[in-house]
Amino acid sequence: MKPIFLLPFCVLLSGCHSSNKTETINPKHTFEFVKETDSTSFIHWTNGKRTFKSSTSVSHHYLDHKTSLQWSNDNYMCLRHPNGSDTWTDLILPLTNNEVKFYENTLAYDKINGIVIYETDSPPYKLIAENIPGKEKQFLGENWKNCSSLFPHYCIDSIYIENKELYVNWVTPNKIDNPHTTEVQKIKLKL
Structure with missing residues (x-):
C-alpha cells in the first residue's frame, strides 16, 4: 500500500469502536492480599477514601503475583487471574460493600450499568449476561450455530456492549x- 493511502486507512482504524480504547485506572484504587492460612487470604482494597476487606477468604489459586488490576471505575475494581489453558477468572471488588464476585472467562463488561458477559458450559447456551449488583442472569446463544470448542471464546471474533x-x-x-x-x-440485555 502506498504511503499516501496508508494515512486515511490509519485514521479509519483509529476511529473504530470505543471498546478498543485503553482503560484508565484510578491510581487511588489499590488492593493487597492479607494471608489468612497457607491456602487462603483476604483481599483489602480502597477507592482512596474508604477501605474494604473481603467478607470471606479467597483461595490462593486466584491470588498470586499473576493477579492484576484490569480496570476500575467509581463502582468497581476488576482483578484478573490467569488460570492456564486459556482460561481466566475475574474478581469484581465493589466500592460499596465487601462481597467479592468471581466470573470465569469474562468476555465483556458494561461498566456503567454493572453487567458482565461470561462463558457457560451449560448447553444449549453459550454465554451468560449477569447484573453484578442484583445477580440477575440472562442466558444467551441457545440458537447460535454450534461451536466445536468447549470454550465459546474460540468462536467469538469480537464482542462488546453498547446501550x-x-x-x-x-x-x-x-x-x-x-x-x-x-x-x-x-x-x-434485559437486566
Missing part, C-alpha cells in the same frame, strides 16, 4: 462441507 445491547461476531470453524461462517448476534 444495553450485546454485539457478538460469532464465527464457526471451517469444515470440509461447510465453509467458515460469521454471524452477527445482536441481543437486547
